[in-house]
Amino acid sequence: MKNPxxxxxxxxxxIGDAIQAFIQNDDALYLAGGxxxxxxxxxxxxxxxxxxxxxxxxxxxxIERVDGGLRIGANTTLAExxxxxxxxxxxxxxxxxxxLVAGPTHREVATLGGNLSLDTRCVYYNQSEWWRSANDYCxxxxxxxxxxxxxxxxxxxxxSGDIAxxxxxxxxxxxxxxxxxxxxxxxxxxxxxxxxxxxxLRRGEIVTDVFVPVAPSLRTGYEKVRVRGxxxxxxxxxxxxxHRDADKLSGLSxxxxxxxxxxxxxxxTAALTGTHLDAVALGKLVARQIKPMRSTSISYLYRRKVASxxxxxxxxxxxxxx
Ligand SMILES: Cc1cc2nc3c(=O)[nH]c(=O)nc-3n(C[C@H](O)[C@H](O)[C@H](O)COP(=O)(O)OP(=O)(O)OC[C@H]3O[C@@H](n4cnc5c(N)ncnc54)[C@H](O)[C@@H]3O)c2cc1C
Ligand code: SF4
Numbered sequence: 001m002k003n004p005x006x007x008x009x010x011x012x013x014x015i016g017d018a019i020q021a022f023i024q025n026d027d028a029l030y031l032a033g034g035x036x037x038x039x040x041x042x043x044x045x046x047x048x049x050x051x052x053x054x055x056x057x058x059x060x061x062x063i064e065r066v067d068g069g070l071r072i073g074a075n076t077t078l079a080e081x082x083x084x085x086x087x088x089x090x091x092x093x094x095x096x097x098x099x100l101v102a103g104p105t106h107r108e109v110a111t112l113g114g115n116l117s118l119d120t121r122c123v124y125y126n127q128s129e130w131w132r133s134a135n136d137y138c139x140x141x142x143x144x145x146x147x148x149x150x151x152x153x154x155x156x157x158x159x160s161g162d163i164a165x166x167x168x169x170x171x172x173x174x175x176x177x178x179x180x181x182x183x184x185x186x187x188x189x190x191x192x193x194x195x196x197x198x199x200x201l202r203r204g205e206i207v208t209d210v211f212v213p214v215a216p217s218l219r220t221g222y223e224k225v226r227v228r229g230x231x232x233x234x235x236x237x238x239x240x241x242x243h244r245d246a247d248k249l250s251g252l253s254x255x256x257x258x259x260x261x262x263x264x265x266x267x268x269t270a271a272l273t274g275t276h277l278d279a280v281a282l283g284k285l286v287a288r289q290i291k292p293m294r295s296t297s298i299s300y301l302y303r304r305k306v307a308s309x310x311x312x313x314x315x316x317x318x319x320x321x322x
Contacts, residue, residue, distance in 0.1 A: 004041045008050040015059060015177050015208055018052050022204040023179055025050040030206060032075065032114035035106045040119060044129035045141065054113065060208055063087070069213040074113025074206070078163075079104070081112065090170065090215035093239060097166035097222045103231040113207040116164055116174070116187075120157035120195045120261055121233065122148065122295040140196045148294045156293040157195030157261060160233040164191075164263035165255035166222045169241035172212045178205030191262035195295075198261050218243060218251070219318040224258075225306050227298065234258035235298050236290075236307035240314045242277070249273045249319070254282070259290040259307055277319040283312045 008025070012018040022028055028050035031037055040046045054060060060075040063086045070086060072094075081087060081098040101107060101115065124138050124147045137143030140155045148156050164187065172187040180202055187210070191198055201207075220241045226232035236258045243251035252273055254266040266289055272281055292303035 005047060007048055010050060010052045011056045013056060015057055015206060018054060018057060018206060019179055019204060021052045028052050030054055032111040033109035035110045036114060036118050069211055072112060072210045074111060074208055076112050078107035078110045090218035090220045091212060093166040093220035093222050097162045100224050101162045112210060115161045116207055117199060118161040120198050121160050122157035123297055125157055155195035156295055158258060158295050159198055159262050160258050162224060162234060162237050162257060165237055165239035165257045167210060168255035168263055168265045169220060169239045169253040170212050170215055172210050174207055175209040176205050177208050178202050188265050193261050195261040221314050221318050223310050223314050225310060235296060236303050238307060238311045238314060240318055242318050244319060247276055249277050254311055256290055256307060259292045264290060277315060279312045279316050282315055283308045286311045
């Protein structure tokens, strides 16, 4: 890693000031905790001439109870999520996912907004300038070919943030603000299946907060598989939320990270409800929809199998209440 090239640093006090700073410097990038972005700048992957720091914006901080749920500011750190007394019951899955992100020092500065907006990752991309140039780069970094799938024109770099799947199974929405105004969208609409351009954020748009609806009697959990037991991105991460009504499964949501270019909310789970939990059918449904590619040093076949198995065991555990 090299020292970064010179850049201007702006420290706005409000969301409006941050957007104005972007309008005046549209070669700028937003910076939150910097645990992802600064590493990418030092690798020469990103070369902003200006950084607009978001952590100085107080209105984007904190967790509050609002009508129908919780509002969590995008500047809330992952350590604050882990320690929050508001994230109880079904919402505890957010704290659980946050607790598994990187290491304790990262979590002190890393933010919810930065985690949801994390760049996609690939073994051919998260490398030094020298390494990438020796391979003639790739589609995501200005080259002509994807080394993972050379016969395609698509990038399959993987989304690997831990919190998105947990928020997805809770039905979260995100608040956005940008030069074209403010809007609220379902979290799943923040993402698309394109490793080179996986966020649907408009130019200059900021994730300002996350709204999580109340979820009484929802049983939730998050599990992740990684190479090292600590400080590692997920090879596969799965969140499950289910409603059990006596011996009947009356609601089921499953979401993944580390398998696709977007955090994937599994479709078709309603077909599994109305009876007891069928873990075999659940495993098959998952295996059909997730698409791990050769974008990590670990076999994509292993990732597909382990993701499906973890989903099954987690759902069974929530079903039995163990
Ligand atoms: C060694 C190591 C291990 C890691 N392990 C994990 C892991 O296990 N799981 C995991 O999920 N992550 C992991 N990470 C990545 C990173 O630490 C976290 O995802 C963290 O939550 C990113 O948040 P941040 O505030 O530091 O984001 P930043 O680095 O500041 O920003 C990340 C990206 O999001 C954009 N951004 C930030 N905030 C906003 C906003 N509010 N609105 C719009 N765009 C925004 C930035 O422009 C940038 O593109 C790891 C990083 C390292 C270095
Ligand atoms: S999936 Fe292909 S284009 Fe995308 S980062 Fe990896 S090698 Fe590059």
